[in-house]
Structures are given as structure tokens and as C-alpha cells.
Amino acid sequence: MKHTTIIRERPKRSGKHSTPDGAICGNGDIGVILGEHKNGMTCHISKADFWLAGEDGQSDGGIKPVGMLNFDIPHRLYENYYVEQRMDEGEIFCRFSDGKDYAEFLIFVSHKTRCVWIKSEFSENIPFKLPEFIPADIKGESLRKDENDGALFYKMKFSGDNLVFDTEMNVAVRNIDSDRGNICVISLDSSFDKKSDLSRIKEYNEETYDRERDDNRAWWKKFYEKSSFTSSDEFLEMNWYASQYLLAVCALNTDFPPGLYGNFITVNRVNWKGDYHLNYNYQGSFYGACSSNHTELTDCYSAPIFDMRERGRQFAERFLNQHGVFYPVGIGPKGMLTERCDDVWEKMFLGQRSNAIHSTDIMIMRWYATYDKEYAQKIYPFFLDVAAFWEGYLVNRDGIYNVVGDAVHEIPYYKDGFDPKEYDEKIHEENNLLSLGLLRMFFKCLIDISRELDRDSVRREKWQDIVDNLHEFPTFEKNGKEVFRYTSKGTDWNDSNGLCIQHIYPCGQIGLSSDSKTLEISRNTFFTNDRWDDGNAGCSIFPCSARIGLDPKLIIKRMKQNFDKFQLPNMLFLHGGGCLENSSIACTTLNEMVLQSYEGIIRFFPVWDRDIDCSFRDLRADGAFLVSASVKDGKIDGIKILSEKGRKIRIENPFEKAEVSPDGKIFVTDESIIETETGVGSVIYIKEK
Known part of the structure; x- marks a missing residue:
């Protein structure tokens, strides 16, 4: 089966502050997203490391677009919109035709030279206008344009004492004549890249294009050789590959991983600054990477988390008088805060204490999937910081460890006129399900890694005591059935989110090896919550349904309904929360349906519809x-x-x-x-x- 998405709808969302709907390609760092302008097609270009590192509540901080190219196409052709997002080859093909005349484009991003290549071909009757690179409209920042030997060179820079780090982007653009058309090449080089000579763009020719295209196709072929999934249900197979593709086009810059909107940036200001939201969104994008045997896509994951360690230590000591690390909800790269609030510090944390420990879940998945000791040594110091925080923060009552003052939902400290009395119960909540699940998952893993590395044996007794004596998952009766209670003290239930199942997935504390009573409570909770169409937590809800052994026909039916409701033509999702994390739903869920192993037992097709090959x-x-x-x-x-x-x-x-x-x-x-x-x-x- 060829894994190509056919798009016949013209892009409508390239000017929005959230998820775009145009075709996408990329090399894991540079992204190209199709949009349109009044006279035809637009190619938006973004790069994972082009950030305005402004804090202090600056609304303009965050990840930024680099620029765009506009291609004029006669309306009589463009109205017959036909685009292929070729996921097997990592490229976009466009053909606009009225049956007589045509305009064709082939677009890809090189994995070797950090170049965007756009080859265009027009029929003889169609006039061709060279595209002009238009730098993003980034107000107040320096922009310089030079011309040299037929190539244009641009320099864009963010700098200043008020920024956490400076960013410079150099762009070179050249148009190369081709038979019946043109080849436009755009080379990008940021201040964080290993320097390349952008002037080499003047030497590029059609042979260079052919070589780069072949190299790009070879890269994607090798990428997909690491694993495969085939099914007689084409919907399932196509979406499994879309999960791999959409992460791979944006997750190969090891210092600047994809945030909420990956490198699919088309406007100057995206929601939440496109940051790394640590209370599930950031992690969710990577949920299926390890089980799909693409651990290399998680190489970038830990960078912003480790870069926040020093500030996390300061926050723990300053705000909670604790050792270890205490992380806010939203962070950026290289130690940047995306919501720095010195007046009311809880605006950064929203009443939650679990963001640092939540950020370990992808590292834990990778450890158990690989047992890579070098990786364990890399993550272990951060794990010790997380452990130090919780060793001090947990409250021991009669031998039972309790999580106190940790909100299960975000508390809106950012609201004008926020009155803490109105949220007193939530501020003082105890033993929320997510934190209890994270703590069990984390300390079990920490003990395992400590043994494998032969480190800190004297501390294992304390860690094991926490695992053995942590407060049980709270339950109560709802609609005549026993279900999990969101907290032991505070919020009992919420019909508008999926936080009541995240101790099951991604925390992995309940599954097919659990006792029948626990599985019954889990299933009661799942169906009482009924969040198949959740606008935020689909990346947890669907794999959870497989973990607890629901009817596979039902899982697939509801997945198709969810995708029909929320999926855009480019296979991304328009949910109420972020963007990229929902692209993991298909591969994570399907992997869990055909293969489970998290409880130390490998299971083949444990939750699979046997009517589907x-x-x-x-x-x-x-x-x-x-x-x-x-x-x-x-x-x-x-x-x-x-x-x-x-x-x-x-x-x-x-x-x-x-x-x-x-x-x-x-x-x-x-x-x-x-x-x-x-x-x-x-x-x-x-x-x-």
C-alpha cells in the first residue's frame, strides 16, 4: 500500500494561530507547510530553532515562522486543487490543471544540506513568475537583505538583554532554470547549527536537485525500514504511517524538539507560544515512538527538560522550600520560561506539582524499551533531582505517603480578579490519580535503573517504601458503579476531561495482568467518563482502551469517528488543546492492540479484531x-x-x-x-x- 494523502481542499488555516491544514513535509528541523495567497499557492517555511526567547509575559515570545514563497497560479488551474502528501518519500506533489494546461510542483526538504527544494513546471501557455522569498513579518527585529551572483541572502536576528538567548537565522534563496520550469532552492542556517557556507547555493544546479531528491527518498526508505504495520483496513494502516511521518518531519533537531505545533508554523504568534506543555501535551507527541522502534525520534525529547534543571531547583527551594526540581506547566528551549510571572508565581504552575515527574514518562518508556545503559546514565541525574523533590514533598501519615496540595486540573491563577477562596478546595486537593500513577511509575523505574547502574543502593529502601506505601488510587460510587475518584480529597469527578484514566496510560499502572476488580473499576471509569471524542486527551484515552482490554471493534469504530470529526486533510488534528500530540493516537493505540509488553509479559494481538488481517x-x-x-x-x-x-x-x-x-x-x-x-x-x- 502506498502511503499518500490526497488533498483536494484548498488550505483554510494557514493564517490561524493553531493547527494548519495544508500539506506538510520536512527534515526533522525545517518544515514546509502549504497555504495560499490571493493569486495561488504559498509555501510557508519554519525551523525548529527559530525562537524569540522573550519572557516577562511577552506575548510575542515563542517559536516563529522564517518566511514564505508565493507562487502565482491562474485561477482556472488552481481551482482544480490536487495535492499529494507523499509520506513514503517525504515530499509534496501538486498538480493544478483544467484538462488543457497545468502547473506542477514537487517539494521536499533535504536531510543533508538544510535546503528546501521546490521544482515547478508549467505548460507552455502558462506564464511563469519567479517566486519571491518573503521573510516573516516579525516586528522590531533586524532584517538584512543582500544580493550576490543571482542569489538572495537574508539575515534575521533576535537579540537583547531581555532575551534568554539570541537567535540568528540566515537564509539564501536562488532560482535555477529547468526544462519548462524552475527550481527554487532555499538554504537555512541558524546560529545553533553547525555552520555551512550558504554561498554554495550559487553552485547548485539541476543535477544537485536530482541528487538531493534521491538522497531524500533514500533517507525516508531507510526510516521506514526500522518497522512496519500493514492491515487489510487501509484507514488503520494509513494513520499508523501518518503518526510516524508527522513526528519525523519535526523531531530531529536534538536541541529544539517539537512543541505544541511542531515546526508547522505559519503565523507570527501561535497559541501558547508553541511551547513544551509538561502536563501532557509535550509528552503525548512521543507516546508511540519507542513501541514503533523509532527511539531516535526521542533523542531530542530531554533537551528542554534538562536545560530547565537549574531554574527548577531554584523554584523548588524558593516557592516550596524543597530540594530537587519543581517545574512550571509551560517551558521553552534552553532554560526559557514561556510564562514568567514574578508577581504571582502560581501563574507558572497553575496549582500543579507534577510537571517534572510527568516529563520523565518518555524517558521511562525508552529505558524499558531499550535497556540502554548509556541512556540510563544520561537521564539518571535528573531522576535523582525529581526523587529528591518528592522525598521531601510527600506527606507521611501513619505510614502512608500522601500527595497534598497538588491540583489535578489547572487552577486559573492567570484570570483577572482571580480569587483563591473560590478555588480553595482545588488548591488543597490530595492524592490525585495522575500524580499517584506517575509516582508509582517513576520510583519503580528509578529503582530498576539504580540497580542496573549499581548506584545509590542506600536510597533504594526509601524509594521502595514510597512504592509500597503510596496512597491507593481513590474510588467512589457513581451512577451505581465503582469508579476511580479524581482525588481522595477535593475534586471527585469531571465529565470534561480524561484525567481519570492517565494513571492507566501513560503511567502503565493497570493492565491485563491486573486483578479482575481493578479492571472492572477501570472499565467502569472509562465508560462513565465517556471521552472518546475528547478535545485534549485522545493520545491517552485510546491507548488506555487497549490497555484495559475493551472490545477492539468498539475501539476501532470510535477511533474512526474521532478522526472523522477532528482530523484535517494533512492528517494533523484540530482539537481543543495542542496539535502534534494527537498525531500519536493511531500508532500508540494500534501498537497496544497488536502487541503489549509493559507488565513484563509480551502479548500478541491481545486486543485485536481478528476479522481484520x-x-x-x-x-x-x-x-x-x-x-x-x-x-x-x-x-x-x-x-x-x-x-x-x-x-x-x-x-x-x-x-x-x-x-x-x-x-x-x-x-x-x-x-x-x-x-x-x-x-x-x-x-x-x-x-x-
């Missing part, structure tokens, strides 16, 4: 295993497991009797759980006997 290759399971399998005509087949680290493996037997072949040895078992040792590089095959 499906196969996957090299999905990543906890324990550092690469797993492949298929289901056809309702029967599981083709099971292959590669052990990267040589760890012991436990598998839920998918057959009444299974033939297991680890490293060429064969044994037959009818045990419900198959256990066997593995070596580094071991391959295990399993088939029905």
Missing part, C-alpha cells in the same frame, strides 16, 4: 525485544522475536500448544506463560503446534 515487523517491546507477527483469517502466525540485550523473556502463549524455537532449539509447551532465557542477538520463533 494485520501484520507488523520489528515493533519494540519492553525488555529490548524487536517483535514481528501477523494475523490472517483470524489465526496468529509469523512470530519472530529478536533479543537485543539478552534478557529473560516472558510471553503469553498465543496458542493452546506452542512450538518455541530459541536459537535453533525447539520445545513444545501448553503453559499459559512461556519463559526462556535469551542471549544478545538471540532469535526466537513461535508457531502453533
